[in-house]
Amino acid sequence: MTAYLIKGASILGGDPADLLLSGGVIAAVGVGLTAPAGAETVDAEGLVALPGLVDLHTHLREPGREDAETVETGTRAAALGGFTAVHAMANTSPVADTAGVVEQVWRLGQEAGHCDVRPVGAVTVGLAGERLAELGAMADSAARVRVFSDDGKCVSDAVLMRRALEYVKAFDGVIAQHAQEPRLTEDAQMNEGAVSGRLGLTGWPAVAEEAIIARDCLLAAHVGSRLHVCHVSTAGSVEIIRWAKSKGWNVTAEVTPHHLLLTDDLVEASSLGAYNPIFKVNPPLRTREDVEALRAALADGTIDVVATDHAPHPVEDKETEWGAAAMGMIGLETALPVVQLAMIETGLLDWAGVAERMSATPARIGRLSGHGAPLQSGSAANLTLVDPAARTVVDPRASASKSRNTPYEGLTLPGKVVATFLRGRPTVLEGKLA
Numbered sequence: 001m002t003a004y005l006i007k008g009a010s011i012l013g014g015d016p017a018d019l020l021l022s023g024g025v026i027a028a029v030g031v032g033l034t035a036p037a038g039a040e041t042v043d044a045e046g047l048v049a050l051p052g053l054v055d056l057h058t059h060l061r062e063p064g065r066e067d068a069e070t071v072e073t074g075t076r077a078a079a080l081g082g083f084t085a086v087h088a089m090a091n092t093s094p095v096a097d098t099a100g101v102v103e104q105v106w107r108l109g110q111e112a113g114h115c116d117v118r119p120v121g122a123v124t125v126g127l128a129g130e131r132l133a134e135l136g137a138m139a140d141s142a143a144r145v146r147v148f149s150d151d152g153k154c155v156s157d158a159v160l161m162r163r164a165l166e167y168v169k170a171f172d173g174v175i176a177q178h179a180q181e182p183r184l185t186e187d188a189q190m191n192e193g194a195v196s197g198r199l200g201l202t203g204w205p206a207v208a209e210e211a212i213i214a215r216d217c218l219l220a221a222h223v224g225s226r227l228h229v230c231h232v233s234t235a236g237s238v239e240i241i242r243w244a245k246s247k248g249w250n251v252t253a254e255v256t257p258h259h260l261l262l263t264d265d266l267v268e269a270s271s272l273g274a275y276n277p278i279f280k281v282n283p284p285l286r287t288r289e290d291v292e293a294l295r296a297a298l299a300d301g302t303i304d305v306v307a308t309d310h311a312p313h314p315v316e317d318k319e320t321e322w323g324a325a326a327m328g329m330i331g332l333e334t335a336l337p338v339v340q341l342a343m344i345e346t347g348l349l350d351w352a353g354v355a356e357r358m359s360a361t362p363a364r365i366g367r368l369s370g371h372g373a374p375l376q377s378g379s380a381a382n383l384t385l386v387d388p389a390a391r392t393v394v395d396p397r398a399s400a401s402k403s404r405n406t407p408y409e410g411l412t413l414p415g416k417v418v419a420t421f422l423r424g425r426p427t428v429l430e431g432k433l434a
């Protein structure tokens, strides 16, 4: 395997140094390293080196909706976004609720080879919310599942949620909850507030998210288990999680890039037109005050990680009237640029803080070894090189994803992934798939 000498990269935004990647690991870090015979040299002057990003929340759609995305296309987008590992959500068809399906997804990821694919197992059979899936068998399978979620649906039954939290303790698993009280969100179309009132769309109240998060924090504390809260979207949810953490409870949370940037008034007026379903997403875009609270919570650690909730949909499911359109946005390739815009360029986080929240902590929550390690000698050579000075106008047609449903079309975003390495092998070089 070819060795790579990365010259003059700013590690986590610090002083420039060289990194020698050899044998799948970072063999040396230092100033003025010389390339061994046969090594390729990568000029990284002006580039920031980060540990390879880890996504806790990706929809790869395979098996079942290969018209929207496949493991192959989704992981290409992931590598181009700087990711070396993604957790693939279970709401496929068939649902990833057995050892057989999670092993299938895991193998497809290995065959594609663009990044590691760690399947998420369903909590309940068929995501039906009626009985627990084979959590232990999925944990023991070759896919070694540690994150379980009915994402897309909420485990709303308190008894089932309690049992799931108890069950996963045996193998140090975590339940990742999509917090959406179903009765409070029947036919909900967008955030409940002034804009939904003006537009006459059924509102999606913040309390529908907050009530489930509060209940689940209490349940997790009661049984002494780990809870992870998916895509936190309201200021009230932040307050509840802050309270749960102050108690010392084992609760972690994620926020998506789009909830750090976009607001519900885009549904009423944007350069892409009113009622544009490109802004229809679950949980919905909220208010400016919510965005400010989410940014502050990510900065102070109340929210632990950024997760993309990359949710590809084919054109016919998205470019239709608002009420009929599917919910979700793609986001693997734009995640880091949006975080740079919302968190770095506002002074809320530095690159070390981004590395913590997009690599080290998600790897730890997912109990994913070999990822999120510090960029030092002996670590697995999973890393990405970013040009923070680059500016790119988002073009949906340029995405490696099979789908085109990005809400950032035409927007100029900062930062570009120049290279990504998976165990020392380039998956992306010069901004293109290697």
Ligand SMILES: [Zn+2]
Residues within 6 Å of the ligand: 151, 152, 153, 178, 230, 231, 282, 283
């Ligand atoms: Zn969800």
